[in-house]
Amino acid sequence: MDAEAKLxxxxxxxxxxxxxxxxxxxxxxxxxxxWEKTISTDPFFLRSYSRRQNSAxxxxxxxxxxxxxxxxxxxxxxxAQCIRFPDNPQVEIEQxxxxxxxxxxxxxxxxxxxxxxHVVNPVTKKCVALPPxxxxxxxxxxxxxxxxxxxxxxxxxxxxxQQSLQNNIMQIDTYSSRTGEWTRSVLVAxxxxxxxxxxxxVANGVFHWNTTxxxxxxxxxxxxxxxxxxxxxxxxxxxxQLGEVTRSTTDDILWLFMIDTEHWKLFMLPKGGEIAG
Amino acid sequence: MAPKNKNPNGENVVxxxxxxxxxxxxxxxxxxxxxxxxxxxxxxxxxxxxxxxxDCAGGVIPLPLVDGGTLARVITYLxxxxxxxxxxxxxxxxxxxxxxxxxVDVLCDVALAGNYLDxxxxxxxxxxxxxxxxxxxxxxxxxxxxxxxxxxxxxxxxQIKKEYAWAWxxxxxxxx
Numbered sequence: 245m246d247a248e249a250k251l252x253x254x255x256x257x258x259x260x261x262x263x264x265x266x267x268x269x270x271x272x273x274x275x276x277x278x279w280e281k282t283i284s285t286d287p288f289f290l291r292s293y294s295r296r297q298n299s300a301x302x303x304x305x306x307x308x309x310x311x312x313x314x315x316x317x318x319x320x321x322x323x324a325q326c327i328r329f330p331d332n333p334q335v336e337i338e339q340x341x342x343x344x345x346x347x348x349x350x351x352x353x354x355x356x357x358x359x360x361x362h363v364v365n366p367v368t369k370k371c372v373a374l375p376p377x378x379x380x381x382x383x384x385x386x387x388x389x390x391x392x393x394x395x396x397x398x399x400x401x402x403x404x405x406q407q408s409l410q411n412n413i414m415q416i417d418t419y420s421s422r423t424g425e426w427t428r429s430v431l432v433a434x435x436x437x438x439x440x441x442x443x444x445x446v447a448n449g450v451f452h453w454n455t456t457x458x459x460x461x462x463x464x465x466x467x468x469x470x471x472x473x474x475x476x477x478x479x480x481x482x483x484x485q486l487g488e489v490t491r492s493t494t495d496d497i498l499w500l501f502m503i504d505t506e507h508w509k510l511f512m513l514p515k516g517g518e519i520a521g
Numbered sequence: 522m523a524p525k526n527k528n529p530n531g532e533n534v535v536x537x538x539x540x541x542x543x544x545x546x547x548x549x550x551x552x553x554x555x556x557x558x559x560x561x562x563x564x565x566x567x568x569x570x571x572x573x574x575x576d577c578a579g580g581v582i583p584l585p586l587v588d589g590g591t592l593a594r595v596i597t598y599l600x601x602x603x604x605x606x607x608x609x610x611x612x613x614x615x616x617x618x619x620x621x622x623x624x625v626d627v628l629c630d631v632a633l634a635g636n637y638l639d640x641x642x643x644x645x646x647x648x649x650x651x652x653x654x655x656x657x658x659x660x661x662x663x664x665x666x667x668x669x670x671x672x673x674x675x676x677x678x679x680q681i682k683k684e685y686a687w688a689w690x691x692x693x694x695x696x697x
Contacts, residue, residue: 250629250667256636259644263652270688274660274681277672370687 258282262292266367269293284396297367346386348446351400353387361402361419363387374402377417377426381406384439384453388446388466391493401466403451405444411436414474418466431474437462447498448491458485461500480511546573547581548596554589555581556596562603566595567639586637591630594619598643616642620650625666628654657693665695 251257261269261283273280282289345353355361359376381404389400402419412433419426437455439462444453453462463475479487479500487502498513544560548569563582564570572582584592601607601615623631628651635644655663664671671678682689 250626251633251669253633253636256629256632256648259632259636259648260651260655263649264656267688267690268656270685271660271692272663273685274673274678275663275671276669279669280673280681368687 254278254282258286258289258292261289262296266297270368290396346443346446348387348400349389349391349398351387351389351398353385353402357382357385361385363400363402363421365398374419375424375426377404377419378428379417382441384441384443386444386446386451388449388451390449403464403466405439405451405453405464407439411438414439414462416464429472431464431472433462433474433476435476437476445489447489448493448496450491452489454486461489463498477513480509482509548592549581549583550587550589550592551585552589554592556592558596558599559603562596562599565599565602565640567641569638584638587634588630591627591634594623594627594631595634595638595640595643599640602642616646620646623650625651625654629667657691659692659695662693662695 251260257279261272261279264272269283273283343354343356345355347353350365350367352364352366353361354364355374358380361374363372363374365371383404383406385402385404387400387402389398398421400421404417406415406417407413408415408430412435414431414433415428416431417426417428437460438457440454440456440458442454444451446452449467450463450465453464454460455462459479459481461477461479463477464473465475477498479485480502482502482504484503487500489498489500491498496515498515500511500513502509502511545557546560546563546569548556548558548563550556560573563573569582587595598616598619601619602612604611607615620628628647632644632647632651635647655666658666663669673681
């Protein structure tokens, strides 16, 4: 067993790598090409690792709850921590109009309007400052991170939307982490609408805005084959017209949850179908 | 409860567990050392259990991938975990002491043996122990300890270091 390499069995190496915290795993990419290949491309490793990290994060949430009740259930759990961002000290500087816009698949979008945006990864403690968009304007902005475990790197887009003067058209500026650039495009809807400037809900990679009268949902899927198109979905009438949407990950059914006078109501919309109560 | 040690005809019998335990087996290491072990202890290794069931061994099981020193350690572990009176707490305490005395070199040998012999509990505990020791260590420490030769060029290495600079913060010095 005293062969050349001490750990000559990749099964054992993988079992060890799966248990390491993300920081160590990223560092050990540079141990050798074999380790690099395992860590950044082996689908079995990437799947097992993300699954294990997810359950570790659940443990961390538990710890936050425990701090509140002051009754530790499990003394092994680390206390909830305030994370510091060594790369970007300005994140810690108090900014009165700094927002956390939204989150998607593990990344947060924060910053302040009109043109300062940071993408924060709480696991790697990495904070990326986006270049300012070509035109400054105070409008709706949101991040969408791809749900992709076959790549080590998180790929995301940040999308800023703005109504055009014509009421069936909206302009979007899209920042892509792949290109590192903002691009502008125009989306056309089949009818007229007035876009709300509130942050859209991002589910399954699809953006959902409300209109200002809350009667319609404006839906944009960046991966849709029909480019430059937004879908308008009429919302059912309820006492509280706001509601919230989500999508099932496997069949992409759109779910809308609303509160009515006596009940709450759950509506579903299968892909390409009409909304149903 | 039914009376112990009697078969349905009321005859005294030796309980099966005890019967198994008294039967011994020989494990032979890569360097030719032979170790006697009870079948119940050996059966905690899924790989040895399969070899016993296939009965291809004839009482002596050769383990060409495990050296004598490592095999002796593994057998100590198996004996403790097959002990009749040992409570879970006892075993946990034993595991803690058993592993805490081992250098990382030895841990690696035991991990490889635990994987090869398919002893789940041991394998996972040893891997966790190795992880605890290496998580804050430098890349150079990992290479040196596991005797891995880097096949990156200096430029490639620098590139990775640049890309994941955050992963290089707070690394222990290699002194210990």
